[in-house]
Amino acid sequence: MSDAVIQSAAGRRLPSLSALGPLLALILLVVLGASLNDNFLSAGNVTNVLARSAFIGMIAVGMTFVITSGGLDLSVGSMAAFIAGVMILGMNALLPAMGVGVPLVLAGMGIALGVGLLAGLGNGLLVTKARIEPFIVTLGTMGIFRSLVTWLADGGTISLDFGVRQLYRPVYYSGLFGIAWPIIVFAIVAIAGQVAMRHTRFGRYCEAIGSNDKVALYSAVNVERIRLLTYVLLGLLVGLATIMYVPRLGSASGSTGMLWELEAIAAVIIGGTALKGGYGRVWGTVVGVLILSLIDNILILADLVSPYLNGTIQGVIIVFAVVLQRGKSSSA
Amino acid sequence: MTAPVLELVGVRKSYGPIEILHGVDFALRAGEVHALIGENGAGKSTIMKIIGGFVAPSSGEVRLDGRPAAYRSGAEAEAAGVVVIHQEFNLAPDLTVAENIYLGRELGGLFLDHKAMRAGTQALLDELDSAIRPEARIRDLPVSDRQMVEIAKALSRNARVLIMDEPSAVLTHREVEVLFRQIERLRAQGVALLYTSHRLEEVTHLADRITVLRDGAVVRQALRGELTEDGMATAMVGRDLEDIYPAKRHHAGEVALELRGFSVPPLVKDISFTLKRGEVLGISGLVGSGRTELAEGLVGLRASTGEVRRNGVPVRIASVREAAAQGMAYLTEDRKERGLLLDKTLRENLTLSTLPRFGAPFISAAREEEALTKAIADFDIRAPRRDLRVGNLSGGNQQKLLLAKTMLSDPEVVIIDEPTRGIDVGTKSQIYAFIDALAGEGKSVIVISSDMPEILGLSDRVLVMRQGRIAGELSGERISETDVVRLVMGTSEDAAGDAAQGSVTKGNTAEGSVHV
Numbered sequence: 148m149s150d151a152v153i154q155s156a157a158g159r160r161l162p163s164l165s166a167l168g169p170l171l172a173l174i175l176l177v178v179l180g181a182s183l184n185d186n187f188l189s190a191g192n193v194t195n196v197l198a199r200s201a202f203i204g205m206i207a208v209g210m211t212f213v214i215t216s217g218g219l220d221l222s223v224g225s226m227a228a229f230i231a232g233v234m235i236l237g238m239n240a241l242l243p244a245m246g247v248g249v250p251l252v253l254a255g256m257g258i259a260l261g262v263g264l265l266a267g268l269g270n271g272l273l274v275t276k277a278r279i280e281p282f283i284v285t286l287g288t289m290g291i292f293r294s295l296v297t298w299l300a301d302g303g304t305i306s307l308d309f310g311v312r313q314l315y316r317p318v319y320y321s322g323l324f325g326i327a328w329p330i331i332v333f334a335i336v337a338i339a340g341q342v343a344m345r346h347t348r349f350g351r352y353c354e355a356i357g358s359n360d361k362v363a364l365y366s367a368v369n370v371e372r373i374r375l376l377t378y379v380l381l382g383l384l385v386g387l388a389t390i391m392y393v394p395r396l397g398s399a400s401g402s403t404g405m406l407w408e409l410e411a412i413a414a415v416i417i418g419g420t421a422l423k424g425g426y427g428r429v430w431g432t433v434v435g436v437l438i439l440s441l442i443d444n445i446l447i448l449a450d451l452v453s454p455y456l457n458g459t460i461q462g463v464i465i466v467f468a469v470v471l472q473r474g475k476s477s478s479a
Numbered sequence: 480m481t482a483p484v485l486e487l488v489g490v491r492k493s494y495g496p497i498e499i500l501h502g503v504d505f506a507l508r509a510g511e512v513h514a515l516i517g518e519n520g521a522g523k524s525t526i527m528k529i530i531g532g533f534v535a536p537s538s539g540e541v542r543l544d545g546r547p548a549a550y551r552s553g554a555e556a557e558a559a560g561v562v563v564i565h566q567e568f569n570l571a572p573d574l575t576v577a578e579n580i581y582l583g584r585e586l587g588g589l590f591l592d593h594k595a596m597r598a599g600t601q602a603l604l605d606e607l608d609s610a611i612r613p614e615a616r617i618r619d620l621p622v623s624d625r626q627m628v629e630i631a632k633a634l635s636r637n638a639r640v641l642i643m644d645e646p647s648a649v650l651t652h653r654e655v656e657v658l659f660r661q662i663e664r665l666r667a668q669g670v671a672l673l674y675t676s677h678r679l680e681e682v683t684h685l686a687d688r689i690t691v692l693r694d695g696a697v698v699r700q701a702l703r704g705e706l707t708e709d710g711m712a713t714a715m716v717g718r719d720l721e722d723i724y725p726a727k728r729h730h731a732g733e734v735a736l737e738l739r740g741f742s743v744p745p746l747v748k749d750i751s752f753t754l755k756r757g758e759v760l761g762i763s764g765l766v767g768s769g770r771t772e773l774a775e776g777l778v779g780l781r782a783s784t785g786e787v788r789r790n791g792v793p794v795r796i797a798s799v800r801e802a803a804a805q806g807m808a809y810l811t812e813d814r815k816e817r818g819l820l821l822d823k824t825l826r827e828n829l830t831l832s833t834l835p836r837f838g839a840p841f842i843s844a845a846r847e848e849e850a851l852t853k854a855i856a857d858f859d860i861r862a863p864r865r866d867l868r869v870g871n872l873s874g875g876n877q878q879k880l881l882l883a884k885t886m887l888s889d890p891e892v893v894i895i896d897e898p899t900r901g902i903d904v905g906t907k908s909q910i911y912a913f914i915d916a917l918a919g920e921g922k923s924v925i926v927i928s929s930d931m932p933e934i935l936g937l938s939d940r941v942l943v944m945r946q947g948r949i950a951g952e953l954s955g956e957r958i959s960e961t962d963v964v965r966l967v968m969g970t971s972e973d974a975a976g977d978a979a980q981g982s983v984t985k986g987n988t989a990e991g992s993v994h995v
Binding site: 346359362425 | 823834884
């Protein structure tokens with residue numbers, strides 16, 4: 148028998164080098180940033196970087212589940228803009244009836260989550276019930292959401308009423324124990340996402356479906372429902388990200404959330420989630436988001452390279468991350 | 480007698496230490512249809528691959544016009560006039576008939592000469608008396624027309640030797656007639672044809688010469704009229720059951736599952752049978768006879784109609800989950816594509832279909848590990864490491880893991896599709912012992928298999944399926960390989976009835992197929 152060669156049940160593997168790669172890259176970036184600019188590790192700068200990462204971060208956590216189960220969502224940036232537009236219009240419309248106050252802000256938040264849920268549900272139903280490729284579905288809804296928000300704004304900007312804006316501002320600018328709200332919410336989302344991916348049926352099913360949806364189907368997994376849920380979850384998280392984002396500027400326009408989808412997908416890939424699905428790593432996604440923001444931040448703080456080259460460096464890192472992934476899978 | 484066009488002399492083929500062809504001799508002559516028949520695994524496809532140049536023989540030689548012909552590729556064989564028409568056609572579905580026929584040897588220089596290619600195609604199709612348009616896309620053609628395009632393509636290569644691998648398997652009765660006319664036309668033109676089919680009446684009808692293959696060796700060669708269909712079946716079989724099968728000792732109990740007029744469109748029609756506790760029911764039939772579709776319909780993987788009763792109670796099953804709730808489980812024949820996640824570990828695979836039992840909302844990894852430890856012991860799964868990806872396990876160990884996974888839901892009715900496909904003999908007997916133990920525990924087991932000895936060795940009763948229907952049922956001491964083969968092949972009713980002496984129930988009517 149083979150008992151002798153079967154290792155103990157409790158034996159847990161350390162993450163492999165390729166899994167730690169993004170983490171090492173993040174540490175390198177921090178060291179680099181600190182050596183280039185004294186201001187880099189200041190509380191102000193760290194808060195700034197993390198708070199800006201939070202929007203993309205929350206979306207990217209949701210995107211991790213979508214990609215892990217073999218899907219894709221290109222519509223999230225436009226969706227965020229659309230949700231922001233509807234949310235602001237809704238709050239402005241409710242203002243005469245409800246007056247400036249916490250209930251109005253809560254109503255706005257409810258609108259954001261509701262619209263996010265519906266948008267995600269729409270994407271999900273088109274993918275699962277109409278059986279259209281996720282790429283095609285979300286390419287379509289990306290255009291639809293973007294055009295709708297531009298139409299709602301009549302080509303300009305939708306602005307939140309000034310009084311409400313003053314009340315709502317602290318959701319972005321204030322925090323708890325000196326930590327900004329977006330950072331706290333992002334941290335909660337990330338931890339919950341990591342736990343859901345690793346320790347719940349939902350996460351396991353996402354991986355199984357992405358790995359081979361036929362096997363999942365034959366194994367009594369409700370493939371359609373899990374797929375649908377990943378898009379709904381992503382829609383809700385886009386809504387949540389928008390709730391944190393709107394108080395920052397207090398407005399929405401046709402260019403809100405531009406290219407967020409690509410940043411979110413890039414963060415997921417850099418973090419080690421397989422683009423073809425089957426393997427998801429939420430903490431990796433968080434690392435990926437931080438890497439992308441840090442590059443941006445360092446280029447602005449340090450005078451080494453033009454900040455205009457930000458996209459170039461991010462692009463190189465994305466391609467490099469995928470090359471690393473391929474090396475991993477072919478050696479396995 | 481004319482000299483052979485193509486000849487196999489003492490052809491042997493080994494894969495590793497296992498020899499699967501043991502010195503095969505036979506010859507194809509111009510203007511002759513030569514039928515090659517044998518059970519699954521007898522070596523027919525290997526011979527066709529060798530003739531077509533896709534596989535090189537380990538020893539012996541293939542002679543074309545009396546000279547040794549060692550092709551290094553299918554293309555070289557084709558250039559020499561030896562063309563194989565595979566079961567899965569080699570046609571590009573989005574291209575037109577003409578584009579397919581000239582694929583790889585297009586006419587014209589810098590720009591393609593569409594007109595000439597269309598004209599050439601039209602001439603070929605006219606020669607075959609076919610009404611297919613050269614501009615038609617393959618995608619839009621019925622299967623029989625695609626077959627015709629393959630034949631036209633073969634002719635355009637000036638085929639002198641044409642090898643047809645079960646061309647009738649995918650055709651309707653009417654289409655088969657058209658095919659036969661074309662074959663007779665080609666024979667009259669002096670082409671040497673090699674024809675394989677599981678339908679023995681076709682062999683009787685077409686073949687000028689018959690070679691029967693069994694276990695990698697030629698066991699019988701005959702000219703037209705020398706061999707009856709019964710004789711062919713007997714020659715194909717003639718094998719003792721090895722004692723890797725457990726002794727049958729099942730005491731069937733109450734009826735656990737009953738089907739009445741059960742259909743899985745479009746293939747499976749009007750199936751009725753009963754399954755008792757503690758019984759092993761074998762389902763035999765050719766690939767494509769609807770066995771897998773029946774099983775998948777039963778567990779809700781395909782839409783079905785008709786009546787299903789579990790323990791006497793009518794049930795509707797529309798998904799694998801609902802089947803599991805009824806205590807039914809299906810173990811797929813395709814363990815690599817439908818059974819296991821090859822890039823996941825043993826633990827994740829084992830618990831996938833029963834995950835709710837391992838804790839909610841959080842999965843207990845400790846309980847999963849416990850289940851894996853038990854599965855490794857119970858099913859003798861041999862993995863060098865517990866955290867190995869399942870794709871790195873041997874076929875036998877994958878199959879044992881798949882069994883363990885299926886049994887984790889503790890089903891009462893287990894349908895096992897091809898339990899030992901691609902598995903070594905040692906593991907086979909383990910799996911047989913396991914199936915036997917299941918029946919011993921009072922579970923009901925359905926075994927679907929193309930492996931005849933397996934069906935005979937395991938089953939208390941055998942259902943034979945043909946073209947989506949139950950062709951007959953055999954039970955008890957009377958299950959014999961010859962009878963099963965007759966039912967599988969659909970040889971004449973009289974012959975089958977005589978030979979089986981009443982133990983065969985013809986199932987062409989719903990009433991006739993149910994008996995207890």
